Amino acid sequence: MKLEKFPKDSFVISTEMVLPNDTNPLHNLMGGRLLHLMDVVAAISAQKHSNRVVVTASVDNVSFKYSPKLGDTVTLEAKVTRAFNSSMEVFIRVWSENIPNGTKVETNTAFFTFVAVDQTGRPIIVPKIVPETDSEKKLYEGALQRREVRLMMAGRMKPKDAKSLHQMMKDGMSNEE
Numbered sequence: 356m357k358l359e360k361f362p363k364d365s366f367v368i369s370t371e372m373v374l375p376n377d378t379n380p381l382h383n384l385m386g387g388r389l390l391h392l393m394d395v396v397a398a399i400s401a402q403k404h405s406n407r408v409v410v411t412a413s414v415d416n417v418s419f420k421y422s423p424k425l426g427d428t429v430t431l432e433a434k435v436t437r438a439f440n441s442s443m444e445v446f447i448r449v450w451s452e453n454i455p456n457g458t459k460v461e462t463n464t465a466f467f468t469f470v471a472v473d474q475t476g477r478p479i480i481v482p483k484i485v486p487e488t489d490s491e492k493k494l495y496e497g498a499l500q501r502r503e504v505r506l507m508m509a510g511r512m513k514p515k516d517a518k519s520l521h522q523m524m525k526d527g528m529s530n531e532e
């Protein structure tokens with residue numbers, strides 16, 4: 356197993372067309388259907404990073420800014436931002452296009468967390484990430500704080516143990532002084 360990988364190693368892009376069975380009575384893509392597509396694409400990205408079976412551990416807040424319509428295409432782009440021990444944060448960006456009209460709009464972004472597991476479902480170590488571009492470095496840096504927030508929300512971390520968040524708030528306060 357490689358000890359380190361780049362975000363580009365886990366890059367996945369997939370395009371689907373919104374079909375009648377995917378829509379609500381307003382002919383808009385159902386939110387749950389989009390979440391399903393996001394989960395699949397993000398899981399493939401986490402698999403590419405870890406070369407393991409992965410399970411979805413959590414999905415951060417998802418806000419839908421725009422609803423893709425019947426006949427539009429939906430493109431989903433994902434890559435791993437940071438790997439911890441067995442878990443990986445995946446950033447996913449979704450946009451929709453009406454190709455005949457030539458319009459394109461970002462519908463939403465989200466962070467998924469996947470855990471690599473062995474054949475018995477036990478978490479297993481994954482390679483670290485080495486960010487390369489400025490945006491990858493920014494996502495990598497923020498991942499530590501996002502991890503602490505989601506572990507606290509899941510009742511898996513006590514607020515006093517969220518060291519990176521404490522440091523961020525300390526830095527923020529000293530910048531205001």
Ligand SMILES: CC(C)(COP(=O)(O)OP(=O)(O)OC[C@H]1O[C@@H](n2cnc3c(N)ncnc32)[C@H](O)[C@@H]1OP(=O)(O)O)[C@@H](O)C(=O)NCCC(=O)NCCS
Nearest residue numbers: 410411412413439440441442443468470478505506509511
């Ligand atoms: C996710 C799962 C493997 C964690 O197993 P566990 O025995 O609790 O393992 P641990 O406590 O050692 O945690 C393993 C990793 O998961 C991470 N994790 C666990 N719950 C998490 C959550 N809610 N959000 C983010 N990360 C989480 C931990 O931080 C840890 O990360 P690290 O190894 O990088 O430090 C286990 O809870 C599971 O199998 N859940 C069901 C997953 C599933 O079926 N998803 C689809 C639902 S339909």
